[in-house]
Amino acid sequence: MEIAAGDAGYGVYTLLWGLLATPFSLAVAIDFRGLARRLAKARPDQAEEAPRGSVRFLRVVGGVFTVAGAGAIVTGSHSVLQDRNLSGRIPAVPLPFVLLMAAALTLALVHDSRKGALGSAWRTGGRRRSGALLYVVGFAGFLAGLALGQVYALFASCVAAWTGTLAARSEPDTAERVDG
Known part of the structure; x- marks a missing residue:
């Protein structure tokens, strides 16, 4: 598939989205340092624990975005590398x-x-x-x-x-x- 020079913005955007979405969503998916639990709370300074269902939901959504972000990195990199006129x-x-x-x-x-x-x-x-x-x-x-x-x-x-x-x-x- 040939990618036109006008698609360079799409490639850069896709690469940028993948580079930003993947690490953050991975941190949510694996609950790195309790990130999913803190995000599930209504307020970060609440004393009570976040509901288990909302933490599980956030972790599943984080996993989906991790996979989508990795795909966006590959797709965006391919698009950017194919464009010789990226300014x-x-x-x-x-x-x-x-x-x-x-x-x-x-x-x-x-x-x-x-x-x-x-x-x-x-x-x-x-x-x-x-x-x-x-x-x-x-x-x-x-x-x-x-x-x-x-x-x-x-x-x-x-x-x-x-x-x-x-x-x-x-x-x-x-x-x-x-x-x-």
């Missing part, structure tokens, strides 16, 4: 759409900072606070990459947001303090 640019997303996404993202982050995992991570401090900050910066970089049409900026910001998510969701160290 690292994609068509820029129109500014009104980027502003609408920024407004929605801001509302979601404000809500999450008040009542969700982001606020809990910020109040805990230490590595979790750094993760929360990296998470927010990653999303801001993603919006900038969309507006400018830069594939590499999109990739770097997605990795930053993903890494920040893992750090913000991690268990606090005993040496980390909780701000009053």
